[in-house]
Each structure stands twice: as structure tokens, then as C-alpha cells.
Amino acid sequence: MHEYTSRVVWTGNTGAGTAHYTAYARTWDIAVPGKPVVHCSNDPLLGGDPGKMNPEDLLLSALSACHMLWYLHYASEAGLIVTRYNDTPVAVAEVGKGGAGRFVSAQLRPVIGLALGADLAEAEAIHHRIHQVCFIARSVNFPVTYAAAYEIGG
Template identity: 70%
Template sequence: MEHSYSAEVIWTGNRGAGTINYRGYDRTWDIAVPGKAVVHCSNDPLLGGDPTKMNPEDLLLSSLSACHMLWYLHYAANAGLIVSSYRDSPIGVGEVEKSGAGRFLSATLRPEIALNAGADLDLAHDLHHRIHAVCFIARSVNFPISYAPTFRAT
């Protein structure tokens, strides 16, 4: 079944003279989706972007982590594992070539998951390896994703 997504990306970086020269405009924009909060964005701070705003790399890594989390919670519920909290601090590794072209080389998801006392930790760990086959975002990227979960009993 095919379905579509839409968004509006609106450049907000015109200082009044447009793209008169490379340093004459800001690399800022808004992401607007009807009925949802606007997300104010900038490019990577390494490229002069605003470090207080989300950049494309932040958004991709966050999307990957969120998709993984949602599938993990789904699989845990189906397996009878009770998750009481889930927090991820993913790390993405990228490179920029001499030409300026960049890409992600890898990502490591590092979720901290609280499970009920006595939970099957082997099963809890193994669920992570099932997700890549179904996660929309993970299936859409071309770099390796690894998992380094930690578990604690509640």
C-alpha cells in the first residue's frame, strides 16, 4: 500500500537582498505541516548555522531513533515485555568530503529502557535486531545502524 507525506519548507533567511552573495543570507527555514507546530531550522553549526535550531542531520537522526522506538514498543507489547520508560541518545557519524559533499557513515542507537523486574533481558535485547527490517526510516537510509541498549528493572 502506497501513501504520501507532505510538508512545506519555507526559507526564512532573506536579510533583504536575497542571495546577493554567499555570505549575504541566512541558512534558516521553517518546516510547516498543516495542523502541526512549525519547526524552525538552520544548517549545521559547523557550517555557520544556528546551534539553537534543528538541522537536517538532527532531524534525520531523531527520525531514525523515533521510528526504532515506536517499533520496539510495539514488539515489546506483543512479546509481553512491559516497558515503563524509553530514552535514546543516538549518535550519528558523518563525513564531509573535500568537495563539500557530506553523508552519514553510521548511526548507533543507545536506548535506555526500563522493564519490569524479572523481564526476559535476552528477548528485550533481541527485539532491537528485528526492527531494521520494518522501520520505515531505517529501511530508507544507506548507512549501517547499530544498537547499544541498556536495561534497568523498575
């Protein structure tokens, strides 16, 4: 068993608390002991600060990072030398009646640098094993697809 902790502190009291809907800011800090504080806000579509991370950003980033870390692990086990890994994942969300939303899909789109002589079939096959082990991917209830591109050498 693994246990994770965090501290989420609302920073949006502008003086009147939650006296009414527009009286407060949708901002908070994530503070994990021993790590830098992350300043967050609501999605800009819901009045949040576009310069700060929102829960949707954090979930998509966690999904991508988890996939990347398992990819690097499996690549090293397979003797596949990865020299670069950059992902620009995209998630699609829908908003239902009453404002309730949910993710309906995500696509990871990594561009992976591989050493000369890399086995591209193995490089691709690794992606399809990760959903079985990644904590985040195993925890979401929407489909996650992969559209990887590879660059050989350099």
C-alpha cells in the same frame, strides 16, 4: 502506499536575497498542516544557528524515534512491559572534497526501563528485528547499530 507532505519555507532572506554567499541566512521553517512549526537552520559548522534543528539532527532523531516506536510495538506483542525509553543516538558523518557530506554510521543507545521479571534476552532480540520494518532505517544507506541498556523495575 503512504503519502507524507511537508512545507519547507526559507526564512533567511535578510534583504538582498542570494546576492552573494554571506548575504542570506541558512534558516527555514518546516510547516506540516495541523502541527507546530519547526524552526531550522544549517549545521553550526556551516554557519548555522546552533539553537535550531538542522537536517542532520532531524534525520538522526527520525531514525531513533522510528526504532523506538517499533520497539514499543514489538514489546507489547511479546508481553514485555516497557516503563521508560530514552535514547541518545550518535551519528558519524564525513565531509568529502567540495564539502559534500554523508552519514557513515549511526548508533542508537536507548536506556529502556522494564518491569520486574522481564526477559532480557527477548528485550535485546527485539532490536534486531526492527531494521526490517522501520521506514527510516530501511531508507538509509549507512549501518545502524544498537547499544541498549536495561533497567529493571521502577
